[in-house]
Amino acid sequence: MAFTIKVNxxxxxxxxxxxxxxxxxxxxxxxxxxxxxxxxxxxxGACTVHLNGVPIRSCITSVESVGAKSVxxxxxxxxxxxxxxxxxxxxxxxxxxxxYCQSGQIMxxxxxxxxxxxxxxxxIDGAMSGNICRCGTYARIxxxxxxxxxxxxxxxxxx
Amino acid sequence: MTSNRxxxxxxxDGVDISRRRFLSVSAAAGGGxxxxxxxxxxxxxxGAAGKAANASFTPNAFIRIGSDGQVVxxxxxxxxxxxxxxxxxxxxxxxxxxxxxxxxLEHAPPNEKLYANPLLGVQATGNSNAVxxxxxxxxxxGATARTMxxxxxxxxxxxDPASCRAQSGEVLHAPTGxxxxxxxxxxxxxxxxxxxxxxxxxAKDFKLIGTPAKRLDTPSKVNGTAVYGIDARPPGVKIATLxxxxxxxxxxxxxxxxxxxxxxxxxxxxxxxxxxAVVADHMGAAKKxxxxxxxEWDDGPHAKLGTSxxxxxxxxxxxxxxxxxxxxxxxxxxxxxxxxxxxxxYQVPFLxxxxxxxxxxxxxxxxxxxxxxxxxxxIARCQAAAAKITGLPLDKVVLHNHLIGGGFGxxxxxxxxxxxxxxxxxxxxPVKVVWTREEDIQHDMYRPYWFDRIxxxxxxxxxxxxxxxxxxxxxxxxRWLPPGFNKGLDSDTTEGAIDLVYGFPNLHVEYVRVEPPxxxxxxxxSVGPSHNVFVTESFIDEMAAAAKQDPxxxxxxxxxxxxxxxxxxxxxxxxxxWGQPLPERVGRGVSLQFVFAxxxxxxxxxxxxxxxxxxxxxxxxxxxxxxxxxxxxxRAQVQSAVVFGITAALHGEITLKDGRVxxxxxxxxxxxxxxxxxxxxxxxxxxxxxxGGMGECGTSAIVPAVTNAIFAATGKRLRKLPxxxxxxxxxx
Numbered sequence: 001m002a003f004t005i006k007v008n009x010x011x012x013x014x015x016x017x018x019x020x021x022x023x024x025x026x027x028x029x030x031x032x033x034x035x036x037x038x039x040x041x042x043x044x045g046a047c048t049v050h051l052n053g054v055p056i057r058s059c060i061t062s063v064e065s066v067g068a069k070s071v072x073x074x075x076x077x078x079x080x081x082x083x084x085x086x087x088x089x090x091x092x093x094x095x096x097x098x099x100y101c102q103s104g105q106i107m108x109x110x111x112x113x114x115x116x117x118x119x120x121x122x123x124i125d126g127a128m129s130g131n132i133c134r135c136g137t138y139a140r141i142x143x144x145x146x147x148x149x150x151x152x153x154x155x156x157x158x159x
Numbered sequence: 160m161t162s163n164r165x166x167x168x169x170x171x172d173g174v175d176i177s178r179r180r181f182l183s184v185s186a187a188a189g190g191g192x193x194x195x196x197x198x199x200x201x202x203x204x205x206g207a208a209g210k211a212a213n214a215s216f217t218p219n220a221f222i223r224i225g226s227d228g229q230v231v232x233x234x235x236x237x238x239x240x241x242x243x244x245x246x247x248x249x250x251x252x253x254x255x256x257x258x259x260x261x262x263x264l265e266h267a268p269p270n271e272k273l274y275a276n277p278l279l280g281v282q283a284t285g286n287s288n289a290v291x292x293x294x295x296x297x298x299x300x301g302a303t304a305r306t307m308x309x310x311x312x313x314x315x316x317x318x319d320p321a322s323c324r325a326q327s328g329e330v331l332h333a334p335t336g337x338x339x340x341x342x343x344x345x346x347x348x349x350x351x352x353x354x355x356x357x358x359x360x361x362a363k364d365f366k367l368i369g370t371p372a373k374r375l376d377t378p379s380k381v382n383g384t385a386v387y388g389i390d391a392r393p394p395g396v397k398i399a400t401l402x403x404x405x406x407x408x409x410x411x412x413x414x415x416x417x418x419x420x421x422x423x424x425x426x427x428x429x430x431x432x433x434x435x436a437v438v439a440d441h442m443g444a445a446k447k448x449x450x451x452x453x454x455e456w457d458d459g460p461h462a463k464l465g466t467s468x469x470x471x472x473x474x475x476x477x478x479x480x481x482x483x484x485x486x487x488x489x490x491x492x493x494x495x496x497x498x499x500x501x502x503x504x505y506q507v508p509f510l511x512x513x514x515x516x517x518x519x520x521x522x523x524x525x526x527x528x529x530x531x532x533x534x535x536x537x538i539a540r541c542q543a544a545a546a547k548i549t550g551l552p553l554d555k556v557v558l559h560n561h562l563i564g565g566g567f568g569x570x571x572x573x574x575x576x577x578x579x580x581x582x583x584x585x586x587x588x589p590v591k592v593v594w595t596r597e598e599d600i601q602h603d604m605y606r607p608y609w610f611d612r613i614x615x616x617x618x619x620x621x622x623x624x625x626x627x628x629x630x631x632x633x634x635x636x637x638r639w640l641p642p643g644f645n646k647g648l649d650s651d652t653t654e655g656a657i658d659l660v661y662g663f664p665n666l667h668v669e670y671v672r673v674e675p676p677x678x679x680x681x682x683x684x685s686v687g688p689s690h691n692v693f694v695t696e697s698f699i700d701e702m703a704a705a706a707k708q709d710p711x712x713x714x715x716x717x718x719x720x721x722x723x724x725x726x727x728x729x730x731x732x733x734x735x736x737w738g739q740p741l742p743e744r745v746g747r748g749v750s751l752q753f754v755f756a757x758x759x760x761x762x763x764x765x766x767x768x769x770x771x772x773x774x775x776x777x778x779x780x781x782x783x784x785x786x787x788x789x790x791x792x793x794r795a796q797v798q799s800a801v802v803f804g805i806t807a808a809l810h811g812e813i814t815l816k817d818g819r820v821x822x823x824x825x826x827x828x829x830x831x832x833x834x835x836x837x838x839x840x841x842x843x844x845x846x847x848x849x850x851g852g853m854g855e856c857g858t859s860a861i862v863p864a865v866t867n868a869i870f871a872a873t874g875k876r877l878r879k880l881p882x883x884x885x886x887x888x889x890x891x
Contacts, residue, residue, distance in 0.1 A: 021443050023442075028443070033389075075384075087382060094373060098515065099379075099562070100387060100515040130832075134803070137799065139798050140798070
């Protein structure tokens with residue numbers, strides 16, 4: 001049957017089984033490839049999107065469970081104040097390497113910042129430990145979240 | 160290209176002289192200037208030891224300067240996070256005198272003749288050698304183009320070229336203040352003679368090289384617009400996923416696809432000898448269809464294979480002699496005279512790559528050709544493989560390369576492309592095959608399992624008089640690049656085990672090649688050194704302990720002939736506060752290595768809790784990688800490689816049971832996460848030596864630093880990876 005979902009402010013009708021994960025509706029049906037597939041079991045966070053501002057793993061979220069809630073993806077997160085700050089900090093610090101996980105990292109970080117404008121290290125660990133980065137950009141992600149929260153600061157050591 | 164004129168290039172920095180470059184210049188389509196360079200075989204091996212990894216081959220590339228003044232650089236190396244799409248353009252921009260923002264990049268198409276990596280001999284990005292290989296030719300290409308642009312402007316103005324200079328994409332004539340943009344000169348420059356000689360800048364004149372340039376690929380990676388192979392969507396594409404024989408070498412016995420065909424969105428089931436694929440409208444339907452398949456497998460000859468079988472075979476192999484990788488002096492005689500003998504064995508496991516972007520490929524096989532969309536480190540290899548399967552000539556196989564969502568060696572292989580072509584031959588229209596994470600981990604090509612037997616003889620003062628090391632395992636080079644495997648040896652397998660930084664008077668190193676049955680092996684970030692450095696740097700720690708000496712002081716005493724190694728060791732020790740007191744069950748461990756033409760020392764500070772859990776609290780790295788092109792990328796690569804190595808040291812292990820890989824996803828093949836990541840400090844030594852590689856050395860260095868720190872914290876010496884936390888539980 002067809003489901004109607006609202007993504008980044010636009011309404012779409014998709015004709016798929018109700019148990020189809022939102023991830024594949026976004027990527028394969030709607031062609032929005034910014035949201036990434038990593039594990040299919042909510043273990044890596046690469047597929048993170050927001051449902052009414054709350055970060056969720058789209059790889060285990062069925063399209064029928066979305067209902068009238070608003071989906072926000074990496075393609076539109078820059079239109080939110082927190083998302084814009086996170087993206088800017090990511091660029092200033094050159095956080096991404098291969099970049100594949102960064103859509104998910106940014107979605108998790110933007111949700112954290114929207115809810116907790118001044119996150120502690122423990123807050124960052126709590127919000128971000130579900131997102132794997134195989135390139136190991138964790139130190140810069142942490143710094144990026146702090147920069148987005150406080151502006152340019154750095155406690156990094158080294159030359 | 161219409162002409163080939165041979166010219167000489169003078170190296171002003173005194174490095175690698177006496178090469179001949181073969182450059183060609185012609186008008187580009189659209190009236191611009193096109194410079195290509197194809198370089199003959201390397202003439203001079205670097206270093207007195209003739210170390211293969213340092214051999215000075217050079218790559219090929221194209222520069223195009225459009226009439227709009229934009230410099231388009233066709234990248235012979237692929238971007239997989241290591242920053243090559245910034246560092247390589249920096250080399251060209253430095254000599255060409257353009258701003259980085261004026262440079263636009265294109266992925267190179269497959270073409271072994273034009274784009275072969277000189278240090279590998281094939282078109283591939285790996286072995287931490289992009290900057291090493293590009294260092295001379297990219298700057299020469301830039302300098303040649305700049306020299307010709309200046310000459311063209313001087314001719315137009317009828318002035319002496321020496322009175323003109325290039326700056327920010329323009330040629331200036333200082334005495335009159337006249338200037339011309341490169342774009343305005345592009346067409347006429349194409350007709351100018353190629354200079355016989357061009358001088359490269361002295362290091363002191365560098366404006367870009369050595370500065371922390373912003374990465375050119377970052378903006379697209381923060382807003383979802385970066386396009387990876389998995390994001391390719393040619394019109395009409397179908398999505399497929401697959402189940403391959405769970406035992407390597409097995410076959411499909413039977414398939415019941417009745418239920419799968421009823422899944423909404425499933426279009427087709429493709430059955431191959433050893434694989435079944437479900438083709439659908441979207442991946443959700445493909446996965447659902449795959450789950451509904453009933454497949455019976457014939458497991459084939461490896462049905463009962465277990466990891467312990469392979470380990471036992473390797474252990475046995477180390478009892479026999481192998482190919483001699485290096486011999487210094489007379490180990491037998493020296494060992495007989497030793498006051499103390501230290502001997503032991505080490506072993507390291509199979510490892511999966513687990514790139515965040517699972518394996519995938521999109522292929523359209525049609526009657527006139529084959530079109531491929533993929534992100535791969537070795538695209539010419541992929542093109543050749545597809546041509547072979549389809550029976551098409553090479554030029555009928557069109558391959559579009561993409562950004563790579565993690566390489567680490569996995570995407571030096573063409574197996575994913577081959578599999579997709581086989582499936583696509585049965586599909587009408589383009590099909591994108593996406594591996595599930597489970598399929599990706601269970602059908603990887605793995606970092607080899609290694610077994611090492613090593614011994615040392617110490618004199619009365621505890622200093623080494625003999626070092627003997629023999630190890631057994633797979634040679635990836637022997638399969639991947641057969642000409643690189645000679646007399647039982649290859650440069651990758653032995654790197655980090657030979658040409659050690661230490662001045663051992665007697666040394667003997669042997670390699671025994673054993674290819675394990677039933678499990679394919681491949682390159683994995685830091686490849687040979689990922690194993691060898693763990694063994695050698697663990698063992699020298701054991702020697703220091705046997706001699707009752709401090710691990711840093713012990714190493715330092717052996718470095719009189721390696722001043723660069725000594726410098727990084729001292730710097731790392733100083734910055735780490737080596738010797739300063741630490742709490743109970745916290746220890747510091749050191750490692751030192753020279754691999755990928757880079758010197759690196761690391762000091763890890765590790766805490767072992769009473770339940771045996773290990774946490775790396777702090778990591779200090781000192782690195783001398785010669786001339787630094789982009790210091791921010793050097794730091795990023797250390798941060799990255801260290802996390803990669805800690806992940807392997809603490810968690811990484813692929814095991815076989817009944818021929819099947821037991822791990823399947825991130826719940827049982829664990830990755831280091833944010834809450835476990837240490838603070839990482841990187842200290843870069845200033846150097847004007849040629850650049851060394853940075854993509855991988857941090858991975859090999861961190862592993863023994865961690866296990867040596869565990870020894871310091873607990874007294875437990877770990878000789879098998881990954882770290883066994885149960886062995887580290889504190890006795891109650």
